[in-house]
Amino acid sequence: MVKGKFITFEGCEGSGKSTQIRLLSQYLDSKNIPYITTREPGGSAISEQIRKIILDGGNMEMCDECEALLYAASRIQHIRDTVLPALNEGKLVICDRFIDSSLAYQGEARGLGTEYIASVNERALKICPPDLTVFLDIPPDRAFGRKHGADENDRMEKQGLEFHMRVYAGYKRLSGITPRICAVECGGTKFETAENIVALLKEKGIID
Numbered sequence: 001m002v003k004g005k006f007i008t009f010e011g012c013e014g015s016g017k018s019t020q021i022r023l024l025s026q027y028l029d030s031k032n033i034p035y036i037t038t039r040e041p042g043g044s045a046i047s048e049q050i051r052k053i054i055l056d057g058g059n060m061e062m063c064d065e066c067e068a069l070l071y072a073a074s075r076i077q078h079i080r081d082t083v084l085p086a087l088n089e090g091k092l093v094i095c096d097r098f099i100d101s102s103l104a105y106q107g108e109a110r111g112l113g114t115e116y117i118a119s120v121n122e123r124a125l126k127i128c129p130p131d132l133t134v135f136l137d138i139p140p141d142r143a144f145g146r147k148h149g150a151d152e153n154d155r156m157e158k159q160g161l162e163f164h165m166r167v168y169a170g171y172k173r174l175s176g177i178t179p180r181i182c183a184v185e186c187g188g189t190k191f192e193t194a195e196n197i198v199a200l201l202k203e204k205g206i207i208d
């Protein structure tokens with residue numbers, strides 16, 4: 001059985017992950033390439049319930065370790081329920097956020113350290129390492145402008161710009177030391193970025 005490829009999209013809030021996944025889906029449809037799209041946290045029934053707890057704007061007293069472990073818990077269930085079955089069917093799996101979000105947000109921006117985050121996600125990464133990670137490289141101040149500000153009900157988006165700058169710095173550092181993570185310049189139009197992403201997927205042998 002040919003196993004499918006696993007690609008993940010990363011970047012700050014409003015960097016264009018959802019937009020680019022939608023445009024890539026249209027491209028894959030036009031080429032009849034079988035794929036699924038999914039997202040973190042969530043992407044399966046139990047993981048979506050965990051997502052609600054993590055992002056609930058009423059849970060401001062959640063400690064950083066609890067947050068990190070909930071993301072890890074959501075991730076492993078999502079892998080078992082959604083990602084692995086699709087990969088085993090030979091599909092391309094496109095995931096909106098994955099382990100690098102935990103490394104950048106909880107490891108770097110929250111200050112828990114990337115070693116701790118890597119350790120609680122060790123099995124996830126062992127079972128399901130991404131073949132390629134697309135990092136949409138745009139700083140949060142520019143990305144936020146596109147989104148017209150943060151969602152007041154989202155606990156992560158309620159963090160200030162300084163927090164999101166630390167997330168961005170974390171992503172930059174990770175993409176510099178992790179060959180699987182490819183930074184895509186996305187200062188142009190969303191269609192230009194989409195073309196860059198298709199070219200990258202071809203270059204890396206993810207699609208023909």
Ligand SMILES: Nc1ncnc2c1ncn2[C@@H]1O[C@H](COP(=O)(O)OP(=O)(O)OP(=O)(O)O)[C@@H](O)[C@H]1O
Binds near residue numbers: 016017186190
């Ligand atoms: N290249 C672009 N130029 C201008 N606007 C863009 C571009 N790409 C995306 N946008 C706009 O920026 C906003 C944020 O994009 P999107 O929702 O895809 O980001 P996201 O990374 O999925 O955000 P979130 O982390 O909140 O899910 C949207 O309004 C989208 O239409």
Ligand SMILES: [Mg+2]
Binds near residue numbers: 017
């Ligand atoms: Mg999105």
